[in-house]
Amino acid sequence: MAAGFKKKLVTENPSFEPTLLNKRIALCFFENSTRTRFSFELASRHLGASTLSFTASSSSVSKGESLTDTIRNLEAMKVDAFVLRHPSSGAADLITGITGKSVINAGDGAHEHPTQALLDMFTLREYFGKLENLRVIIIGDVLHSRVARSNIYGLLSAGASVGICSPVTLMPPDAAKLGITLFTDLDDAIRWADTAIVLRLQLERATGGYLPSLEEYSFYYGLTDEKLDRVRKHLLVLHPGPINREIEISNHVADRIQPPGYSQSMLLEQVTNGVAVRMAVLQTLLAPDTSC
Ligand code: CP
Numbered sequence: 001m002a003a004g005f006k007k008k009l010v011t012e013n014p015s016f017e018p019t020l021l022n023k024r025i026a027l028c029f030f031e032n033s034t035r036t037r038f039s040f041e042l043a044s045r046h047l048g049a050s051t052l053s054f055t056a057s058s059s060s061v062s063k064g065e066s067l068t069d070t071i072r073n074l075e076a077m078k079v080d081a082f083v084l085r086h087p088s089s090g091a092a093d094l095i096t097g098i099t100g101k102s103v104i105n106a107g108d109g110a111h112e113h114p115t116q117a118l119l120d121m122f123t124l125r126e127y128f129g130k131l132e133n134l135r136v137i138i139i140g141d142v143l144h145s146r147v148a149r150s151n152i153y154g155l156l157s158a159g160a161s162v163g164i165c166s167p168v169t170l171m172p173p174d175a176a177k178l179g180i181t182l183f184t185d186l187d188d189a190i191r192w193a194d195t196a197i198v199l200r201l202q203l204e205r206a207t208g209g210y211l212p213s214l215e216e217y218s219f220y221y222g223l224t225d226e227k228l229d230r231v232r233k234h235l236l237v238l239h240p241g242p243i244n245r246e247i248e249i250s251n252h253v254a255d256r257i258q259p260p261g262y263s264q265s266m267l268l269e270q271v272t273n274g275v276a277v278r279m280a281v282l283q284t285l286l287a288p289d290t291s292c
Contacts, residue, residue, distance in 0.1 A: 001283065002122055004292035005046075006276035018048025019283055019290040025049050026079045028070070029106070030056045030086045035241055035271055036106045036115070040083050043278035049286070052079065071095045080286055084108070102285040110144045116240050117150035119277040121158060123270050124195060127236055132159035137189045140199030140221060140248050143170045143210070147240045148199060152178055165189035166221065169210045186221055187231050195236040198223050201248045214247060224250040238266045 008014045025044045029037050037053075044051045052074070056062065061070060071082060081102040084092050089109030096103045107113040125131050136155055142148045142164045155162050156179055163181035164171065165188075175182055183189035190196070201217060211217045228235060237253055245251050256265050283290060 001292045002118075002273075002276045002280040003126070005279045006122075006126075006273060008292075009046075009272060009276055014046070016046045016048075016279075016292070017290070019287040020044065020047040020049035023049040023080045023286050024052060024078060025081045025083060025282065025286075026052045026054060026074050028054045028074070028082055028084045028086075030061070030067075030084075030091075031107070033085055033106070035274060036085060036113075039271070039274040039278050040104075040106065040282075042275050043282055046275075046279055047283060047287075049080075049282070052077075067091065067095065068098050071099055075099050075101060081282070104281060104285070107146055109146065110149075111146050112150045113146040113240075114150045114154075115274070115278055115281055116147050117154040118281070119270055119274045120147075120151055120197060120238055120240070121154050122277050123238060123266050123273050124160075124236070126273070127266070128194070131155065134160045135163065135192060135194045136160050136197060137163045137165055137183070137193035137195070138197045138199065139165045139186065139189065139223065141170045141202050141210075142166050142175070142199065143172050144202045145199050147197070151197060152180060156180070163189060163192055167211065167217070186223075186227060190228065190231050190233045190235060193233075193235065195238065196223065198237060198239045198243075198249050200240070200242060201244055203244065203247075218247050222246070222248055222250065223253050225252050228253070234264075236264055236266060238270055240270070241267065243267070 027037060027040055041051050079101060083104045083106050084095060085106040086108050089111035091108045092103055092105035105112055105114055121131060128134055138148050138151060152162050163183055165183040165186055168184060239249060243249055243254055254265055254267060
């Protein structure tokens, strides 16, 4: 379904069947977002749904209203689905227990970000034609990354091999039990992989004793042309965004789309794919008997 939506999205004047007409989708963002929020908003509008946009600072949450009371009040306005981003791990699961409406986790704390993983997997499958036996290295701050967790679960279930590469301080304590390959050396990781998902270094946490300095992190783990050339590797490079340029990824690697056959950045392609994938998620949940 997402592939069908993508095909139309990249045309000049995309138009879609309004399969979600009369549906109301609440976009509840308790944490900042650019890509996820706007892609869900566009996805909803493309399918004819109306959206209620919500940020914590402009709502009664700023007066002390709880998450559960907020959701109950929105439900009383006959909302059909909640798209929830929240800083607390487990927030989406919590509201699933209090509403009979669809709940889509748009990122909860350091736990999961399932639609990001779906769009990353869509991007990889579109490029490589399959996910089975693909070697995907996830580089960076895995410990704090909801994107990494969802991608590890998703990619493994699709038959890919997953590795993570980070300083030991940024590896999850249970990493060895996840069925993935662990690297601390970036050259070894690049040699092993077909493609890389580079993670944002969570600068807000970088001072918490995880890293000696940003410069040192960037020296050992920042993805640059020089490091790719050293192991003569032409990697397909993904990053969920937002990116810290020249920290976890160099400008040149982030922006490179040419020449074909060389390392290629998929960063903006991922963003386009995010709209298609989120359209598919919304339609599957709210109009399961329709096609794209
Ligand atoms: N990838 C991602 O979740 O980006 P946003 O925080 O901008 O939504």
